[in-house]
Amino acid sequence: MTNYLPVPKPVEASGSEPEIFHGKKILVIDDDKTICVLICEYLGKLGMDCLWTSVPRTAVEWIQEKEFDVILTDIYMPEISGHDILSLALAQLPHTPVILMTGNPSLHNTIEAIRLGAYDYLTKPFKMNVVEMTLGRALHYRKLVMENLAYQNHLEIQVQERTRELSDFLFHAVQSLSLALEARDPYTQGHGYRVGELVVKLAGELGVAEEEHQALRLASQLHDIGKIGIPDSILLKPGKLTTTEYDLMKDHVFIGYHILSPIPSLKEVSRYVYEHHERMDGKGYPRGLAGSDIHVNSRILMVSEVYDALATERTYKPAWPLRKIRDYFLEQAGTAYDPDVVNALLSLLDKEGEEILKLFQGGFS
Incomplete structure (x- = not known):
């Protein structure tokens, strides 16, 4: 026996805004074809695009393939229940409200519908103006959800653009600061840039995620920023440093870390700067870290920095x-430097070593 009331003419007194229905796509699912036809006939007069089926498996395929503004489904159907349809819809179309309907109402069904995430619940036999009001609320809810998503996406795009602008500004500011520091010592001019070029190449060889390359490049530009606090008499000394002078020179990692670490966007960079004079055997400074206690990016930075120091002329x-x-590097792999990073460097040198050396010794100043 078909369980429905005759289809009335849609009326504006239903409490819904008429324009909320126009052009909206609804999927109606009920194993009783008559109910599907009656509902779609009514909703068609409201301007809705109504797709219906009395075969739940067909509904499953449509939900996986199409977009709907609202779904109206019976609960008790052969093979696939309305609860199954609801679960699928929530997974495939999370922003589409689903309304359940049944001719066997119970407190258990109502609670279960709410628990599973149904937007609303209709009991047969129902009046069409009640269906209209329920659908109007559901479509208004979807409208708010979609507007909120669009607003969030707009904000995310704006944040990404501002972040990119700030990142570019930061990078160029850092580059200027690095160049100002290097201007104190003609032998190290271009050092930060050269280390940055090599550190990114090594990161690529080692499979470091591309989103980490910018932080590595920044660390390369800034790894010696703490030398701002080192006197010229030590920084520019042509001969070997005394023990006291060397201890003062080592302070540049502390100074650099304290300059950079208060800046949130440079937190990771400050760690690499702080660790770039550590050693794999724990005999480095400032903390005597060893092995995996040293961040892998710090290990890449230290090899790149030392390569540049060896490949270019210095006062000493x-x-x-x-x-x-x-x-x-072969001799020092495993003691001073990470063997994996050394192997990556050697592989890179096998492929383009002479070109890199020429650039380091004359092309990056």
């Missing part, structure tokens, strides 16, 4: 040839 040494550099 001439530039080293490529073979001597390779021999040094």
